[in-house]
Structure formats: C-alpha cells, structure tokens
Amino acid sequence: TQTVSQSDAHVTVFEGDSVELRCNYSYGGSIYLSWYIQHHGHGLQFLLKYYSGNPVVQGVNGFEAEFSKSDSSFHLRKASVHWSDSAVYFCAVSLLASSSFSKLVFGQGTSLSVVP
Amino acid sequence: GGIITQTPKFLIGQEGQKLTLKCQQNFNHDTMYWYRQDSGKGLRLIYYSITENDLQKGDLSEGYDASREKKSSFSLTVTSAQKNEMAVFLCASSPGPGGGAETLYFGSGTRLTVL
Numbered sequence: 001t002q003t004v005s006q007s008d009a010h011v012t013v014f015e016g017d018s019v020e021l022r023c024n025y026s027y028g029g030s031i032y033l034s035w036y037i038q039h040h041g042h043g044l045q046f047l048l049k050y051y052s053g054n055p056v057v058q059g060v061n062g063f064e065a066e067f068s069k070s071d072s073s074f075h076l077r078k079a080s081v082h083w084s085d086s087a088v089y090f091c092a093v094s095l096l097a098s099s100s101f102s103k104l105v106f107g108q109g110t111s112l113s114v115v116p
Numbered sequence: 117g118g119i120i121t122q123t124p125k126f127l128i129g130q131e132g133q134k135l136t137l138k139c140q141q142n143f144n145h146d147t148m149y150w151y152r153q154d155s156g157k158g159l160r161l162i163y164y165s166i167t168e169n170d171l172q173k174g175d176l177s178e179g180y181d182a183s184r185e186k187k188s189s190f191s192l193t194v195t196s197a198q199k200n201e202m203a204v205f206l207c208a209s210s211p212g213p214g215g216g217a218e219t220l221y222f223g224s225g226t227r228l229t230v231l
Contacts, residue, residue, distance in 0.1 A: 107158055
C-alpha cells in the first residue's frame with residue numbers, strides 16, 4: 001500500500017524567508033511524485049513532478065523539490081517566500097503502471113502561512 | 117487553456133436527502149475524477165471515469181453514485197446525505213487514461229453542509 005506522510009500540518013514563516021515542506025512516502029516500486037498547491041477557496045493546482053533523472057526538479061513560482069530514494073522523501077523548497085505563497089500544499093504519489101489505471105494518493109496537506 | 121466548473125459552489129441538504137453535484141470540463145480530457153476533501157485528511161478518491169459512460173469506484177465510493185453521460189461532464193450523487201459527509205468535493209480531469217503519471221486539473225469545489 002502506498003502512503004504519503006506530510007509531517008507538518010502548519011508552517012509559519014516570514015516573508016523573504018526560505019521554507020521547506022516535508023513529504024515522505026512508503027512504496028518500493030517505480031513511482032511518480034508531485035506537489036500541488038491549494039489557495040483558500042480554490043481547487044488544487046499542479047506545481048511540479050518527478051519520475052526520474054535529476055533529483056531536483058523545478059516548478060512554477062520559484063518552487064523546487066528534491067527526491068531522495070534513501071530517505072523516501074520528496075521535500076518542497078522555496079528560497080524566498082512571498083505572502084501570496086500562503087496556501088495548503090499537497091504531496092502526492094502514484095505508481096508507474098503501464099497497462100492499468102494508477103491513482104494519485106495525496107498526503108494530508110501542509111498549511112503554509114507567510115507573515116509580512 | 118481550459119476550465120473545470122463545479123456547480124453548485126455551496127450545497128445545503130437535509131439528512132437522508134439525495135443530492136447531486138455537477139462538474140463540467142472544456143479541456144477535452146478523457147479522465148475525470150471526484151475527490152472528497154476533509155480537513156486534515158487530504159483528498160480521497162470517490163469515483164473516476166476514463167471515458168464517456170465508464171465508471172470506476174475509488175476508495176470511498178460507498179454512499180455515492182456517479183454518472184458520465186458526456187465526455188465533458190461528470191456528476192456525483194450523494195445517495196442519502198449524512199451529517200458526517202460535510203466536506204468539500206473536488207472534481208478533476210486529466211488528459212489520458214494514465215492516471216498517476218498525469219497532471220490533474222481541479223475545479224474549485226462544492227462545499228456540502230448537511231443539516
């Protein structure tokens with residue numbers, strides 16, 4: 001069974017600070033990892049995705065995430081946050097399935113608050 | 117670009133009532149999904165559909181029905197609303213049948229309140 005764990009329910013940082021949102025997963029096979037962002041009152045929007053290659057992937061608005069197989073992690077980072085980055089961030093994992101549907105499994109979400 | 121439209125944005129029903137949530141997408145995507153979002157619990161898949169008239173149960177399908185009569189629309193019915201069903205229901209779509217490998221595009225949700 002795939003599981004996704006986001007250990008921090010809430011993170012608060014000051015504008016201009018760096019932030020890291022943590023995501024750990026449990027699955028041993030070939031997987032896709034992704035991050036989505038949800039602003040208040042809206043649906044989720046795709047940020048970035050990793051399957052293979054360079055373990056650091058770049059997303060929109062200065063976000064990046066780093067895959068670590070040894071740690072079973074896919075943490076999201078931003079060097080300098082803006083107040084508009086305040087939102088809920090979801091990590092998701094899915095199996096690489098060649099012949100059948102493979103669903104996304106989402107973590108519980110981390111609420112990021114950026115204080116001016 | 118496209119958009120996913122969910123109606124209504126807010127739905128208030130009585131316990132035991134049958135309630136229907138609607139979703140339209142103009143991406144021309146093959147696959148559509150219904151997720152339930154409870155505070156602190158992430159998203160859980162209720163139903164998905166990989167093409168018109170196809171329906172597949174997700175992890176949380178009990179108590180729900182779905183319908184995909186057209187490629188562009190996917191509706192979800194709560195067969196008998198319960199108070200513990202108060203949540204936000206999110207509709208999403210993706211281009212092909214691959215599911216996990218694809219990017220999902222989400223609507224802004226329907227917030228269900230059961231009195």
